[in-house]
Each structure stands twice: as C-alpha cells, then as structure tokens.
Amino acid sequence: MISSNISNEALDIFRKGLAHFITFNEAEWTEFIPHLNYKVIKKRDHFSIKDKVCNDIGFIVNGSVRYYHVKDGTEITGYFSFENEFVSSYKSFLTQQPGTGYIQALEQTGLILISRKNMDMMLSHPLFGYKMERFGRLVAEHYICCYEDRITSFITETPEERYLKMLETTPEIMQRVPQHYVANFLGITPVSLSRIRKRTLIYA
Amino acid sequence: MISSNISNEALDIFRKGLAHFITFNEAEWTEFIPHLNYKVIKKRDHFSIKDKVCNDIGFIVNGSVRYYHVKDGTEITGYFSFENEFVSSYKSFLTQQPGTGYIQALEQTGLILISRKNMDMMLSHPLFGYKMERFGRLVAEHYICCYEDRITSFITETPEERYLKMLETTPEIMQRVPQHYVANFLGITPVSLSRIRKRTLIYA
DNA sequence: CCAAAACGTTAACAAAAGATAAGAAATTAA
DNA sequence: TTAATTTCTTATCTTTTGTTAACGTTTTGG
16 A cells, blocks of 8 residues: 555654664655554454464554463463564564464554565665665564573573563563463463462562 | 685585575675685584674584573573574674573584674675675574574473474484483473473384 | 453462482493 | 493472462453
C-alpha cells in the first residue's frame, strides 16, 4: 500500500526509535513513510497466530504484547514487548513459513506496521535499498545480542537468579504483566515464582 | 590484511557455505578473497576468551568448537559449532565489547576468518557493499531463527523432551561431543542427563 | 452492580533435579 | 606402555520444582 495517514506523533516516536539503528534523511524518510501502515489492536486480540504466516513487523508506539505457545492445551508465555520495541513472529516473518505461536495484545496497542512485501520493496529500492539493508542488518544483530543473553541466562543461571536479574533489567515488569506470565518467561511455574518471591522477600 | 594464501579447497567449501545466503559473481568474489584469513586452532586452544573483544567471525572449514561460560569456577558449555557453520562470540563481535565467555576448539579446527575491520570495509565497499549488507542481514536473520527455536525449547519443553529433539536435529552430537558438555547445552547436570538416558533407554 | 473469571498465595504430596562421592571405563599424556 | 586424567554411571541424600487443590482477592464483563 503506497499511502499513509499515520499521525505525526506516531511517526515521530517511530523515527526516534529507528535512530538507535540508523538515521534517514528527508528524501529517504519521505520515501519510507508510504510503505508504513498503522493499526490498533484491542486488548486480548492477536497480532499473529499459530499456523499462519506473520506478514508484518510492527513497531509498538504504545501498549504491550506477549508471545505465547500452546502446549497440551495450556498457554505458555515466552516473551513480552513494550513501547518503542519491534514485535513480530520473527521466524515466521523472516522465512514466510507458518508461525508456531501467538502474539497477543496485553492492553490496547498502537503499532506501525511494515509488511513483508513493503519491506522487500524497500530493501531493493534504488534510492535507499542499501541503507535499508544496513538497517535490517543492524536490527537483526540487535536481536541476536538480546537472544544470546537470554539463552546464556537459561544455561548459567538458576530461576531465582533469573528473577532477580530480570527485576534489575526490567524493574516495571511485575507491575505491567500478570505474574503467571512472568513465571513462564522465567521458565518456571507460577507456583514456583510465588515461592521464590516469598523466599527472597523481593517483590519489587 | 589485503592478501590471501588460503587453499582453494577451503575457499570452495566456504563459497558453497555462503551460497545458502547469497551468491557472489566472479568480480565480487575476487574482491572478497583478499579480506579473508585462514587459521588452524589446535584442540583445546581458544578462538575467543572472556573479557577480550572477539575481533573475528570464523567459518569452520573442518573441526568443531564449544562455547562456554565460567560460573563459580565451573565451566558451563552453552553451544557447539561444527563444519560449515559460522563461529563467533557474536555479541562481542557485533558490539565490539569484551566477551563474557570462551570459545574453544573441541578438535583441531580450520577456520576462514573475517575481521571486524575487514567486514566493515566490505560493508562500505563501492563495488559490493550493498550485497555485503544483504549478506550480513541474511546471516543475522538465520541466527535469529535458530535462537528463537532454542529459547522456545527452554520455555516449552522438559529436559527430556529437549534431549530427544536434539537427537533428531543433531543425531551425531553424542558421538562428537563429551556427554557432560551436552548436558550443559540442555540446561541440566551431567548426572541428570545420564538418568534421562537410562530412563528413556535412548542412547543414540 | 453483581456474577463469573482470573489471579496470587499457600499447603501437601510427588517427581525431578542438584550435590556429592565412589567406582569402572575410556582417553590422554608422558 | 603405564600412570594420570577425564568421563560416564550409579547410589544416596537434599533441595528444588511440579502438580493439584483450596482459599481469598482482584479484575472483568455483562
């Protein structure tokens, strides 16, 4: 879709978020904007669901989402994304294969969307395809670093250590996310997280 | 370093490995080769160590390596890489910050190396910088997919399920890697892995 | 505003995993 | 080859975690 009626406020937030990775000049930005869409997802509605290809990568302008899988009929939450972060069922988006999990809004969430088709158009764009490739590389590398930390924590830390480190890294998480989702995120049961909190006396 | 005396055999293996991501024409390849180095690491020697910046990304022509952290004086192995795979302390290489772990050769290992400096030169190269950016993006995206699977397995699967899935994905691993390293990789103790093998009667 | 659903804590019990140590087998190095 | 080291298994004991269920509280939706 080559058109855009996204609010200037949302676009400003988006542009500031991108600045962590790359800076677009005015000509490039003008070319960029028509490749974007805006969407509001209501609380509990899904951004991406199992067995369907995730066609968009989103940038969260406001709100939050959780990623979850269903195993033996039970939901298991693996991750959260908040304002100024990207959201996508990455493997599905990148490989264009059906996803294995769900992404659901934890609250009403406003998103700037880039479809796979528009992304590919921009990556091959004569004006700024080169810069878009760099942008894509830097974003991907950023997530590699995040994922590396997360895997290392599963290998080297106990659940209790993961809980305490999470409170340092993301102090607001217990306020913003139901505790049983956080427990899943830490790789333990809700009952177990409740015990850790009682044991450490750290409820932040 | 702008020179190269890497064997044609190693270069062929490397070029075939890259073909999973991108194909270089002859002019590009001719430009590529002088940015490469070759190194053989003896068994038990280190490719990368804690508190030092990892300056290279390697492509394993032959051999294998393990990634490990040291916690409370004990080594904990988090991952392995084999022939035709890349190896690096990625976060350190990508951010140019000191690494938190070690990468050690499990056996004598031959590597084609790209230094950060040479990588950056190629990413900005007038002839094929655009293609190199795409190459870098595709490699990074590939690792995002791998990491996503690994994190999902920690969240949704039991150690026993991880063990069985690993045997499907990498059947040769128990033959090539000491079992207590594999146990760490699965996020459990060596004693626990030994029990799982006895319990399931699957020793493949 | 009320009823239903979701949430967090706690308890009791079961299952799994960690810690430690001993011993046998395999590998490595001198 | 031999001695030392590493590796894997097994056993015992302890700790942690999982499971299930009950209870009170909070949140949600009509």
